Amino acid sequence: MDVSNPIADVVPSAHGPVLAVLASTSTPLTGRAIAELTRPRVSQARVARILTELAETGLVDRTPAGAASLFSLNRDHVAASAVEALTSLRQQLWSRIAEHAGGWANPPDGVVVYGSAARGDGGTASDIDLLVIRPAEVGADDADWHANVTDLAARVTRWSGNPCEILDRSREELRAMAAAGERLLSEIRRDGRAIVGSISLVPASRAA
Structure with missing residues (x-):
């Protein structure tokens, strides 16, 4: 097990750190805030692409907030419990x-x-x-x-x-x-x- 980033054992791509941030909070976050919280760090541009992909699957909710967007894990999604388990x-x-x-x-x-x-x-x-x-x-x-x-x-x-x-x-x-x-x-x-x-x-x- 990767003791610093356990989700990487199953999700070795940059999607893992992004999902870990989303699973750790119920507060909607901007893409920039999510990028700053990723460990290991994922660039803001890469985070933006990942969030777009995850929103298309329905696993992530995207809410307009002025010129920006806020993102949160859709905990009603059938895969959400698996994400939460992997991050813990x-x-x-x-x-x-x-x-x-x-x-x-x-x-x-x-x-x-x-x-x-x-x-x-x-x-x-x-x-x-x-x-x-x-x-x-x-x-x-x-x-x-x-x-x-x-x-x-x-x-x-x-x-x-x-x-x-x-x-x-x-x-x-x-x-x-x-x-x-x-x-x-x-x-x-x-x-x-x-x-x-x-x-x-x-x-x-x-x-x-």
Whole structure:
């Protein structure tokens, strides 16, 4: 999965970023505004051509506004739900991870995605980096726990196509990392997104 532009996995053309902008809001926008919001950036001229094509299919509504036109996703169109699903692939992945981890015999206290996947600035080769916080009642050598963590990494790769790296730590071990000034904790606190529990479970590093 392209973690910065997930819709590109299915819509690799410039149509993808344009549709992603339209799906992200219910407010009608000018072509210029849409071009400014596209990631990766699409030229205003290219956006104008794409909007004309999409309006012809009925997927996009075009409303005159003086000398300009306003565009919005036609959410009554049969394809609109598919567009919305494609633009929310990262959120769907986080939900799958949370649901799966919640079904463990001893669910993690927290699961935090960090790195490029959390920031949304990676690509198709980017790792999905997860911090999985082990409950106090589960030992570091617990076989069932390690089997669950290994299985989760494999499932994330299967669900996304990206390698998954899991940092498995207890809250006590995280506190020890913070006391040692581990910079990784600062990165996780800055960029991380908690999909189970809260980011507050990650202690601040003394080096922060």
